[in-house]
Amino acid sequence: MPPGDEVVLRVENLVKHFPVKGRVPFTSGGVVKAVDGVSFDLRRGETLGVVGESGCGKSTLARMLVGLEQPTSGAVRFGTSVVHQARGRELRALRRRIQIVLQDPYTSLNPRRTIREILLQPFEIHPDVLDRRRRIERIKELLDLVGLDPGLHLDRYPHQFSGGQRQRIGIARALALSPDVIVCDEPVSALDVSVQAQVVNLLERLQEELGVAYVFIAHDLSVVRHISDRVAVMYLGKLVETGPEVSLYESPRHPYTRALLSAVPVPDPAGRQGRQRILLAGDPPSPVDPPSGCRFRTRCWQAADTCATTEPPLAAGAHPVACHFPLAA
Amino acid sequence: MSLLEIADLKVAFPGPTGPVNAVNGVSLRIESGQTLAILGESGSGKSVTAQAVTGILDVPPATVSGSVQLRGRELLTLSRKQRERVSGEEIGMVFQDAMAALNPVFTVGHQIVEVLRVRRGMSRADARRRAVELVDRVRIPAAKDRMRDYPHQFSGGMRQRIMIALAIALEPDLLIADEPTTALDVTVQAQVMELLAEIQRDSGMGLLLITHDLGVVAEVADDVAVMYAGRIVERGTVEQIFAGPAHPYTEGLLNSMPRVDRRDEQLYAIPGAPPNPARLPAGCPFHLRCPRATDECRVVLPPLLALPADRASACHHHEEVLDATRR
Numbered sequence: 137m138p139p140g141d142e143v144v145l146r147v148e149n150l151v152k153h154f155p156v157k158g159r160v161p162f163t164s165g166g167v168v169k170a171v172d173g174v175s176f177d178l179r180r181g182e183t184l185g186v187v188g189e190s191g192c193g194k195s196t197l198a199r200m201l202v203g204l205e206q207p208t209s210g211a212v213r214f215g216t217s218v219v220h221q222a223r224g225r226e227l228r229a230l231r232r233r234i235q236i237v238l239q240d241p242y243t244s245l246n247p248r249r250t251i252r253e254i255l256l257q258p259f260e261i262h263p264d265v266l267d268r269r270r271r272i273e274r275i276k277e278l279l280d281l282v283g284l285d286p287g288l289h290l291d292r293y294p295h296q297f298s299g300g301q302r303q304r305i306g307i308a309r310a311l312a313l314s315p316d317v318i319v320c321d322e323p324v325s326a327l328d329v330s331v332q333a334q335v336v337n338l339l340e341r342l343q344e345e346l347g348v349a350y351v352f353i354a355h356d357l358s359v360v361r362h363i364s365d366r367v368a369v370m371y372l373g374k375l376v377e378t379g380p381e382v383s384l385y386e387s388p389r390h391p392y393t394r395a396l397l398s399a400v401p402v403p404d405p406a407g408r409q410g411r412q413r414i415l416l417a418g419d420p421p422s423p424v425d426p427p428s429g430c431r432f433r434t435r436c437w438q439a440a441d442t443c444a445t446t447e448p449p450l451a452a453g454a455h456p457v458a459c460h461f462p463l464a465a
Numbered sequence: 466m467s468l469l470e471i472a473d474l475k476v477a478f479p480g481p482t483g484p485v486n487a488v489n490g491v492s493l494r495i496e497s498g499q500t501l502a503i504l505g506e507s508g509s510g511k512s513v514t515a516q517a518v519t520g521i522l523d524v525p526p527a528t529v530s531g532s533v534q535l536r537g538r539e540l541l542t543l544s545r546k547q548r549e550r551v552s553g554e555e556i557g558m559v560f561q562d563a564m565a566a567l568n569p570v571f572t573v574g575h576q577i578v579e580v581l582r583v584r585r586g587m588s589r590a591d592a593r594r595r596a597v598e599l600v601d602r603v604r605i606p607a608a609k610d611r612m613r614d615y616p617h618q619f620s621g622g623m624r625q626r627i628m629i630a631l632a633i634a635l636e637p638d639l640l641i642a643d644e645p646t647t648a649l650d651v652t653v654q655a656q657v658m659e660l661l662a663e664i665q666r667d668s669g670m671g672l673l674l675i676t677h678d679l680g681v682v683a684e685v686a687d688d689v690a691v692m693y694a695g696r697i698v699e700r701g702t703v704e705q706i707f708a709g710p711a712h713p714y715t716e717g718l719l720n721s722m723p724r725v726d727r728r729d730e731q732l733y734a735i736p737g738a739p740p741n742p743a744r745l746p747a748g749c750p751f752h753l754r755c756p757r758a759t760d761e762c763r764v765v766l767p768p769l770l771a772l773p774a775d776r777a778s779a780c781h782h783h784e785e786v787l788d789a790t791r792r
């Protein structure tokens with residue numbers, strides 16, 4: 137199923153500020169601006185990749201999308217519902233529709249429950265989805281779908297599986313209630329290269345068969361390129377560029393995107409002598425006290441006076457970029 | 466004489482159901498100024514190999530056999546004390562987790578100064594001057610002012626660079642870097658790899674780089690040894706390995722990796738998972754996952770065979786693989 141035009145998830149100016157608690161006495165009253173005004177649309181059946189350095193706010197964003205974290209302001213809309221305002225029956229319906237898969241298959245499954253119990257749990261929370269007598273049938277289908285043998289695996293515990301198998305179980309659990317959206321936060325980062333490819337292929341196949349949309353968060357830009365239809369680049373709590381996979385990777389327009397891409401090692405020793413690499417100095421600044429104007433200006437090689445005073449907005453369009461002097465396409 | 470020569474290295478640990486054979490006969494060689502990358506997935510025995518070279522492995526419970534020679538001098542038969550001196554002064558070590566390698570209760574400056582005083586017998590003033598040079602060398606801004614800071618006061622990338630400063634303080638002939646950038650963002654990874662290459666250019670130090678990242682290998686290695694289940698299954702120059710692997714495991718790894726510079730429609734996925742070193746299958750340890758496996762593979766363990774052009778492969782069907790992969 138190719139992605140359609142229908143928007144399944146609309147994210148509007150989402151903000152999350154965490155108060156800083158007294159570890160450093162002089163900063164009390166300050167806030168960590170973990171996510172600071174993020175907007176995007178997710179279309180039915182598409183994959184939106186989100187990339188950015190450690191600490192830029194990716195997981196905080198993910199937790200807000202699925203309702204695990206209350207935003208400071210802004211909204212996540214699903215159809216006519218607003219994720220953080222919904223209550224009761226509406227909230228339960230939303231929870232069903234938007235699922236999450238986490239990085240660590242070791243900690244995201246309860247070690248004292250068998251796979252049967254783990255996969256039945258979503259139906260216990262949402263009993264009206266499926267008649268009790270049909271549930272075992274359904275979880276066998278689910279295991280089959282993610283490439284595990286129901287006859288062999290149903291009564292085992294998580295520790296009896298490899299990392300890749302546990303990630304498959306996590307995906308089966310996320311799929312149990314036929315969601316429209318799955319937010320994947322670093323789903324393959326803890327896996328070995330060979331197993332990572334298995335899980336990436338599985339996610340792609342499931343999308344084709346079921347039409348589910350993914351928000352795919354990862355720090356590995358190669359994996360994100362492979363799986364995404366569109367990609368959003370995040371820096372210090374803000375999106376600095378979003379665009380279709382090809383145009384973003386082939387002609388990045390934000391200096392940060394270009395620097396990030398040029399740092400990725402390419403598995404081709406033949407070309408390594410002539411490769412142009414932009415080495416960014418230092419680390420991203422603290423999200424407690426981000427730079428004025430453009431947040432990237434302290435590491436940007438083309439920063440000008442305007443960049444320190446005026447924040448560049450993320451312009452509208454197919455390939456928006458938040459920069460006063462975007463690079464030539 | 467090579468800088469480092471490892472021959473038939475074996476390391477085993479006692480396990481609940483018998484020995485865990487972590488390293489099963491590894492042989493390799495590094496020359497001064499060269500970078501050898503050991504490539505392999507988690508559990509393949511990369512770190513244990515490095516630990517056996519530096520002597521930080523506890524023997525017992527581990528058992529170690531074979532030979533490890535640094536400039537022709539056998540290390541495995543040295544006394545504990547001599548061994549400590551050699552690994553302290555002639556071999557530098559950088560790990561994935563800098564926090565675990567640096568002492569959290571001492572300042573960064575103190576830790577470097579102590580090494581220089583104890584090992585080099587420098588005066589406190591000289592050691593302090595040299596320590597500032599080293600921290601500056603790894604591009605920590607305001608090095609002099611940061612000497613009084615504790616490890617936790619630095620970012621992950623800076624801690625990694627401070628560990629490098631500590632590792633090169635005694636100007637070792639060989640640096641062993643075990644996943645030095647695995648925990649870092651690509652931007653910081655690029656800084657750290659560039660720094661290592663620069664130090665190497667200046668000092669002619671040999672580098673044993675352990676990683677599971679094919680991209681990093683392609684960027685910095687001269688030679689590559691691919692490890693699987695405690696063995697080297699393929700060895701060659703970086704150009705040879707990437708242009709046409711001679712082992713199905715290397716072939717699978719290269720095909721399973723998505724690339725940032727192009728989009729492949731479908732990734733090849735090596736089926737299954739790496740074997741448990743306590744229960745290795747009979748025959749070729751890769752045969753359960755290998756698309757080229759034949760009956761012979763299920764019974765006979767393929768030795769690491771020398772091939773033309775100074776490369777080697779441990780596969781019964783290496784000719785077939787080479788024919789298929791050579792571009």
Ligand SMILES: Nc1ncnc2c1ncn2[C@@H]1O[C@H](COP(=O)(O)OP(=O)(O)OP(=O)(O)O)[C@@H](O)[C@H]1O
Binds near residue numbers: 485486508512514
């Ligand atoms: N002290 C120990 N006692 C028992 N087994 C060990 C010990 N150290 C390592 N092993 C085992 O030896 C094998 C190889 O370990 P090693 O850490 O060298 O692998 P690696 O390739 O570096 O993996 P990773 O990338 O996960 O660090 C593993 O199966 C590991 O569990």
Ligand SMILES: Nc1ncnc2c1ncn2[C@@H]1O[C@H](COP(=O)(O)OP(=O)(O)O)[C@@H](O)[C@H]1O
Binds near residue numbers: 155189191193197423
């Ligand atoms: N509960 C919290 N309290 C305070 N700061 C937080 C909290 N959770 C996250 N942060 C901070 O918010 C920023 C973004 O965090 P996170 O979303 O986890 O980053 P990423 O997933 O991209 O690594 C970081 O600076 C992090 O330290």
Ligand code: SF4
Binds near residue numbers: 430434462
């Ligand atoms: S707005 Fe200015 S500082 Fe920011 S990325 Fe563009 S040129 Fe650089």
Ligand code: SF4
Binds near residue numbers: 753
């Ligand atoms: S020896 Fe056989 S099983 Fe092993 S890698 Fe070669 S073809 Fe595959």
Ligand SMILES: [Mg+2]
Binds near residue numbers: 194195
């Ligand atoms: Mg995260």
Ligand SMILES: [Mg+2]
Binds near residue numbers: 511512643644
């Ligand atoms: Mg290791």
